[in-house]
Amino acid sequence: MNEEPKTAKLGVNAETLFKEFREVQLSEFFRKNRQYLGYVGKQKSLTTVVHELVTNSLDACEEAGILPDIKVIIKELGNEHYKVIVEDNGPGVPEKHIDRVFGQLLTGTKFHRNIQLRGQQGLGVSGAVLFSQITTGKPTRIRSGTGNGKVVDAQILIDIKTNSPKIVEKEVYNDMWRGTIVESEFKGVKYSRGAKGPFEYMRWTAAANPHAQIFFKDNTSEILFERVVNQVPPRPKEIKPHPEGLEPHDLLDIAHSSKARQVSSMLMSELSRVSADKVREIQEVVNTDIIQNTLKELLPEQKISEIIKKSNLKSQAIKEDVERAVREVLVGEDQQKISDIIRVLNGAIFDMRMSPKRLEWEQAEQLVNAFKKVKFMAPPTSGLIPIGKKVIEKALTNLLAPDFVEAISRSPSVYRGGIPFLVEVAIAYGGNSGRETSEGGRKVELMRFANRAPLLFDAGGCVTTLAMESIDWKRYHIIDLESAPITIFINLISTHVPYTSAGKQAIAKEDEIYDEIRFALMQIARTLQKFLAGKRRVQEEKAKKRMFEKYVPETATALSKLTGMDANEIQKSLEKIVMSRFSELFSKEELQENTQEEGAAYEEIPEPDEEAEE
């Protein structure tokens, strides 16, 4: 973990952060197709706005090594008309970048980096600015300070035709304040405190980001989710794609945008776990296939094998070497035939020295096939930054005050052969766990996250939901999961989250991810089962103790009448006997002080029949 103190020095210069943005002409397209930005439905649109602004704030803070302090205020201005204000204490945006950051639809470096980051819904903050503008016609107000003494207060619009920022008003004044406030109005949206609204979004954000302090305010109430850990998570490292996780089109993209001069160096520099040895191995595998396919109509099987055997397919000068082998094997045969074969082979052989820019689909396909036959080391997982077992447990304890909580942060693993991921799963039981029903009871709540970002929509097809539903909860004494006071927390950490659709709200059912989640759920469920059994035992014991105590006074009085002994004395002795019978209970009780009576969501364990023979 990052050991930096709370007031961290800026890890990255704000100037350099914004240099990397690459411009994409998108404004016109997205004005007409706002659903691609996640602005679908009145409720979801507002949640998307909050998501974009908060994600942006958290990312900015973390990249700068700052413990995030986020304020979200939602004001109802009229019917389906709201103002959203999101404030952070992040590094701020330098004045000269403000117009482009907020007033131009950009695709940032994130789109091309293999790094664990909170996924953007659409195009980030500028998408929200555009959405505000097309529903209200008003500019978005940005105030930002980098802590260097200047604060910018600007009103920004996007010129949709040209996708360029339009500063309506701008004022610069002197202040040491650091941070950013985005203030924007939206129409045709709807705020609700319900399951899929901004409040829930922020509550979940607090659960997965306990290093952030989050203040939330709407028209009726305000709430502060306090910071639970005083450490900024370490910044995830970029992990180069692993060969086994690639599809031909991925490889083509990488090759065509690579600065390497040769395919061999491109593979080594752009992919992980590809060494010079591995490149030679790939060359051998690719070309073995090529030679076989090329010659199979022209030569008998045995001759082809001989040629392959005699060639050094790992050689840098592969074409020359193969030519030598052909001549050796076919010595004495018709010269014309030999020349033809060499000519055909020369055209077919894949030379790793070729330029990656000229790589074609078929070749990419041959390479990807070869990747599957070569054994690579598993991809590095050092770039994955989990929240961590302890931190999740702390966060959920703070948020839910549960009777039981346990988290598991699984070791990294790989799906589709080459994409690193890890899952973090937690179960909280009792207290404020679960979701409150309209009848005042509790029902199960599944908190889903991708790289710490809440997934509020499309729960149905999500791998997390499928994994949860696949568990036979009855085996763990949770008879009716649906109506249990349980919160299940699942966070998928990956350099590439396999969403089911462009909506980015559900994670696809990759077998490896599914299995990891299931495994973690079952492991925690076993502990929960023990807890519930213990809790139940304590309750039973308490009830028994009350029973005994109820009958003590009458028994003492009667025995006093029978024996003439003082009733009080008998009562005291009897009480002592009862107490000593439950001495074990009291030591347990100290450990579980918060134990409360709960509904019967867990199995009734029948009272053992102590009556011997009656």
Place this chain on the structure above:
Amino acid sequence: MEHQKEIDQESLKKINEFGKRILEEIKSGKSPTFNLPLRAKSNITFNEATKTLELGDKYSTRSFLNIAHTRKFMQSLLVAAACKEYISEGKTVGKRELYYNLKHSLPNSKENTFEDDIESGSVLNDLEASLNILRERLHVEAKARGSIYGDIVLSQAGDTFDCSKLGRGGWAIPGYVEDVDVVNHKADFILAIENDAMMSRLIQEKIYKKLNCLLVTGEGMFPRGVRRFIKILSEKLKLPVITFVDGDPYGFYIYSVLKYGSIELAHLSERYAVPNSKYVGMTMDDIDEYGLQNVTEKLKDVDKKRIREEMQYPWFKDNPAWLRQLKLMEQKGVRIEQQALANKSLDFVAKKYLPEKIEGQKFLD
């Protein structure tokens, strides 16, 4: 008969010992307990020699710190303490009186010490078994039911009375008969009658003079007072007992309880069972013998079930005469009541039926 004072002293001693033992357990820091003989089929045997039901030596332990026992434990002590008081003050209470006397709510609870007289009755039975004292000796009376009529002079509680000079009824047998004394009598046997209307008929027909017997009825199932009273009379006066009940499974059962004892009171068989009783009627053979075919009644399903059970009774299953009766009843599918004899004539039972059978010694044993 024992003197009441001595009886009381012995009862008090047992109760005091019971309390003292429990107190000692409490003082030594143990969960207090007491044992009671297990009154279940598994712990009951039929003693072929004495011809009575006997309780085995299995017992169960009531422990205060056993959640299933705690309430009963408290109740047992309450009843024991109350009995001690009754004995000391020379008072005798009825079963229901005991219940009302002890019923109150527990401190800080809506729960009562006893919810009904079934609860207090069952605790009384337990205590009786545990202390091995008759409830009558604990000064709790069984409900009085039944009466005696005949040439016998009895005394109780300072009163002396002639049981042949009590008008049309007899002397109502009280629940507590331990202190009844026989002043004198003139009888050869005791006729134990199920039905009180039949008793009334026999009194009117003066059968006690004709056959020289004492008439006793329990008005249905013989209550404890009546059983104990018959037992005392038959033992002290060396009189045989002849049972006259309905010819049905219930009548057979009344006879069997009188003669051998019952499961519930197996621990008291020696004080209640009258092994020398004989059965005079009604029998299945009487139906044809006396032409009673028209006044039988059909057996119900419960009766048929009862027949099957009684065939398994140790004292019936190896007794060919009784097995024959049970099988006959099953075959005929009918039962015959005592009063069916009135079909012949009202005095048929006294003039013909009983004299003929008793003088002819036509008994089932």
